[in-house]
Amino acid sequence: MAGHSSTEQDPGLTLTTQQPVAQQRIVDLLQAAWAVFVKDLRIELRTRYAINAMVLFAACTAMMVSIGTTFIGLRRTEEALLIQASLLWIALLFAAISGLSRGFVHEEETRTLAALRLAAPALAVYLGKFLLNLALLALLGLITSLLFIVLVRVQVGSPLAFLGMLAAGGLSLATSTTILAAIITRASFKNALFAVLAFPLLVPPLIIAIQGTAATLAEGGWLPALPALQFLIAYSVAMFVASLLLFRFVWEA
Amino acid sequence: MDIRLIVEEVAASYGARDVFAEVSVELCAGETMVVSGQNGSGKSTFLRLLAGLQRADAGQITYLVGNEAFDPRDAGHLIGWVAPDLMLYRDLTARENLRFFAAVRRISLDDQAIDEVLARVGLAGRSDDRLAAYSSGMTQRMRYAYALIHQPPVLLLDEPTVTLDERGAEVVDTVIKAQRRHGIVVIATNDPRELRYGDLVLEFGGT
Amino acid sequence: MVQQMAQVGKLLIGLWMAGVTIVMFLVIPQYEGLGNAGRIIIMHVPTAWVSVLAFAISAIFSGLYLWKRKPTYDDYAVAAAEGGFLFTALATVTGMIFSQVVWGIYWNWDPRQTSIFVLLLIYAALFALRAAIDDVQRRRQLSAAYSLFAFVTVPFLIFVAPRIADSTLHPNCVFIQGSTCDGISLDVGMIGLLGDRKIQLIGMEREGDLVTAEVIVSEPGLSGETTLRPSFNLATGTMADRPEFPGLRYQLGLEYVDPSINSGLLNIEAPGTGLLDNQITLFTFLASIAGFTALFVWMLNLRADLLGLQWALAQRDGGRV
Known part of the structure; x- marks a missing residue:
């Protein structure tokens, strides 16, 4: 505000004062976002709605896949790796959809949206919830992968590239769905609607993530997975920027 | 603080049904307005518009601080809002709630300051209970703590004493009297005891 | 005056499309090797074009609505989405028929099939979202935001996916000109x-x-x-x-x-070298694209006016929409 009023009076002064003001605003925003994240994490750890649903879902899927496939004894052909990668991402997708809308839906259910809207900047809310979803997905990704390695006998040929793929895929999931969670909080049939809205936006990154993950299950190192990683990161950046631009309209609706 | 609230020809509707139309009023620091009218006449909606929680269908609401103008949606730092539909985090304690709201508002509020605020609304000693365990009267007191931590120049009170006991009502009386000295108070009520606070009264007709 | 011109325009579009249809079946030569089935591309490509156009128009009006907040813009966004959904379905069906005749398979997850499938899903999601929100203003605003957000995926679908996947049923280099x-x-x-x-x-x-x-x-x-x-x-x-x-x-x-x-x-x-080298075929093709686009624009205006009328009536009655 101080920087703003000085622009009209002294153009020379703006260069020296406005930059720190802008910087300070970004720092404030990030700290507010962090506060939202910590608050949500604390509530999540106390209630465990999202974590329970997601992990149980992933565990059930891994169990079903394990029962269904271990007797076949798949040879490690290219097709077998693609099938394993598809199953892993199916488990991750549906587990994620059951939990990622939690951050916003919980605010609506406990009717705390108004209190948050008055106190917190819109972008801080978005970033806080986005961080929460990233954290949930990181946990979910690790648990699901471990379950698949143990129960489905998935062998990871290039572990680092596999982790990179998991991270990039999770990033795409989080950037595509966080704003959707805000959209559906004001609608009826929230959870079903969340899946309906999320699925079309997740088709492109999931196709790529499955192909890329299959590549990292073989012993090829980073290189075969690189195009997929690039696509997922570009997709995430586009969705993230679009979310930042559109979130205000969703939040104030 | 020099603050003014300017409402120009504001209208609100629910779906295609008009709730009220062409409300114009202007308030300066030190003034209190009471909004009254029967149920469904749009008192709460009007306060939500003032708080920026809802968008007016027509007209303009502006907060003027010095010569800087704020849209209500960007004026969260100027506003303290208390209403029956204000809810805080029931899974967090009173202290955690206030600490969180102070953090997102970027104001520093140490434990001592939190204790002071809670004591002021009569919740001393209950600061480490989760709000899920609070009674409705205590919840209403907690709403005042939420609305006051950032010392807003504008207080918007929707049914200020609902569910409060005598001592609670006294707390509200103190809060309103303190606020009137330097800021704006808008009260939506039909309680005759609260009507007397108003320097001006806005009567909503309803249909 | 305006109304008369609209009447004339409507009639012209009807005649135009009738002409395209007649030429498509009776005048242009067969696509050598494909028999009469090849004629379907005169319909298929324009409908696919309109479905993408409609999506873009819907996104543009959604953006305008968020910016200016005039209900008319929302009406146009909805009308474009509804028309787009119809044309997307048409493009999908005509494409599937053609695919079955030429390649012996209805569906193959070719990148363009994937894209149009995603487009269908997005439209369906948009309608589901609108149906699930009661408050009119909120419905308009949230669906506009979703429509813009979904539009961000389009460049990825159109430009990136076909380059990453290995197989395509749409070999453009063979298709268009020998x-x-x-x-x-x-x-x-x-x-x-x-x-x-x-x-x-x-x-x-x-x-x-x-x-x-x-x-x-x-x-x-x-x-x-x-x-x-x-x-x-x-x-x-x-x-x-x-x-x-x-x-x-x-x-x-x-x-x-x-x-x-x-x-x-x-x-x-391609079996018949240069389907579009034939002048009549090329002109029919372009006429079909123009006709379908005009048809879509007419549908868009009609539907948007109707939506505006509904809203005005609801406001007059003071009821809920």
Whole structure:
């Protein structure tokens, strides 16, 4: 505000004062976002709605896949790796959809949206919830992968590239769905609607993530997975920027 | 603080049904307005518009601080809002709630300051209970703590004493009297005891 | 006056589309090798074009609504989405019919099929979202935000996905004009990739002016192999025999042979060279695109006006919408 009023009076002064003001605003925003994240994490750890649903879902899927496939004894052909990668991402997708809308839906259910809207900047809310979803997905990704390695006998040929793929895929999931969670909080049939809205936006990154993950299950190192990683990161950046631009309209609706 | 609230020809509707139309009023620091009218006449909606929680269908609401103008949606730092539909985090304690709201508002509020605020609304000693365990009267007191931590120049009170006991009502009386000295108070009520606070009264007709 | 012009416009669109349909079935020559089924692309490509156009228009009006907040913009966004949904469905069905006739498969997760499938899902999601929100202003604002957000995926679908996936049913280089594909030059004994098929040039034999190449063609995924024998006329410098790929209406052509007969240029060829080289066909095609676009614009205006009227009526009655 101080920087703003000085622009009209002294153009020379703006260069020296406005930059720190802008910087300070970004720092404030990030700290507010962090506060939202910590608050949500604390509530999540106390209630465990999202974590329970997601992990149980992933565990059930891994169990079903394990029962269904271990007797076949798949040879490690290219097709077998693609099938394993598809199953892993199916488990991750549906587990994620059951939990990622939690951050916003919980605010609506406990009717705390108004209190948050008055106190917190819109972008801080978005970033806080986005961080929460990233954290949930990181946990979910690790648990699901471990379950698949143990129960489905998935062998990871290039572990680092596999982790990179998991991270990039999770990033795409989080950037595509966080704003959707805000959209559906004001609608009826929230959870079903969340899946309906999320699925079309997740088709492109999931196709790529499955192909890329299959590549990292073989012993090829980073290189075969690189195009997929690039696509997922570009997709995430586009969705993230679009979310930042559109979130205000969703939040104030 | 020099603050003014300017409402120009504001209208609100629910779906295609008009709730009220062409409300114009202007308030300066030190003034209190009471909004009254029967149920469904749009008192709460009007306060939500003032708080920026809802968008007016027509007209303009502006907060003027010095010569800087704020849209209500960007004026969260100027506003303290208390209403029956204000809810805080029931899974967090009173202290955690206030600490969180102070953090997102970027104001520093140490434990001592939190204790002071809670004591002021009569919740001393209950600061480490989760709000899920609070009674409705205590919840209403907690709403005042939420609305006051950032010392807003504008207080918007929707049914200020609902569910409060005598001592609670006294707390509200103190809060309103303190606020009137330097800021704006808008009260939506039909309680005759609260009507007397108003320097001006806005009567909503309803249909 | 305006109303009369609208009447005339409506009539013109009707006549225009009737004309396109008649020409499409009775005047233009058959797509050689495909029979009458080939005519469907006169409908297929324009409907696909309109479905993308509609999505863009819907996104533009959604953006305008968020910016200006005039209900009319929302009406147009909805109308464009509804029209777009219809045309997307048409494009999908006509494409599936064509695909079944030409390639023997209705659906193959070709990148463009994936894209249009996603487009259908987005439209469906948009309608589901609108149905699930009671408050009118909120419904408008949230669906506008979703429509813009979903639009961000379009460049990824259109530009990125086809380049990453290996197989496509839409070989543009063959489709539009006989063949503008680059083809591949192979020495005898070498292996190369043509489209999504692995090919190996086994040998070449000369009989008079005619050179016949022996080529082993592998199915995608190496599930099967066939030997094809395309030939080249050295005297005229043109392709002679062009055998069809197994199960496809595309042919393998030998476009050039070097004088020592050690290497040759192999390429995919469409059966009838240059469907759109035929002037009448080309003009019918363009007329169809223009007609469908006009039809869509007319539907858009009509539906948006109707939505505006509904809203005005609801406001007059003071009821809920």
